[in-house]
């Protein structure tokens with residue numbers, strides 16, 4: 001088992017890993033956001049491959065991040081399970097900043113992203129009804145509850161907007177009316193690509209703000225980054241506990257999710 005960790009805003013360095021090396025990879029989709037950090041996680045003997053989604057200096061917009069290169073690079077390194085983190089706004093009064101939410105649904109409002117690894121000659125219609133790995137979600141939520149002091153919410157819908165601007169008040173109120181829970185800019189296309197790459201994928205999101213539906217809430221980058229930094233410890237504790245808890249022989253439907261969905265099996269992403 002090799003575990004990937006895609007760190008969101010506020011997570012720019014790897015977990016405490018031993019025997020680390022930096023791997024500068026190239027993929028058919030270009031370079032990932034940063035060289036990969038590869039190392040062994042403590043006494044587990046598990047190999048972990050870390051990539052900070054936004055790169056070391058957070059210099060790219062959520063539209064132009066190299067999602068395909070990041071996911072492809074993890075696959076190339078033999079990753080079977082991907083744990084991610086995302087900074088999100090809250091769409092609920094009872095999810096204040098610094099709450100951890102492990103979402104189980106996504107509403108995709110992105111508009112300008114490459115959503116697939118496959119080109120026009122290979123049509124792949126994959127099931128995506130449950131966009132995150134349900135089993136990995138359980139592991140993450142248990143880890144968050146046992147290893148952190150944060151309030152943890154199991155399940156919820158992440159509405160993914162294109163950005164880079166935050167929402168208007170009308171949009172934010174609409175999302176609330178739908179009963180959605182958190183809002184961010186980066187879980188799409190990452191979750192779709194991980195499914196295409198047959199890797200189990202789940203994310204721990206850290207709430208950084210109340211979005212703009214709430215009276216007097218404007219959402220500023222400063223507020224988001226300050227709370228993302230506050231969430232850093234709890235997110236890392238969660239991911240570390242999840243890495244320890246994952247059963248060594250864990251296999252799930254995500255690992256064979258291309259079966260029956262692709263018309264030219266040779267085109268599947270190599271193991």
Ligand code: ADE
Pocket residue numbers: 087088089090161166167183184185208209210211212219224
């Ligand atoms: N990331 C963090 N907070 C956000 C918000 N309110 N909207 C979109 N993305 C976010």
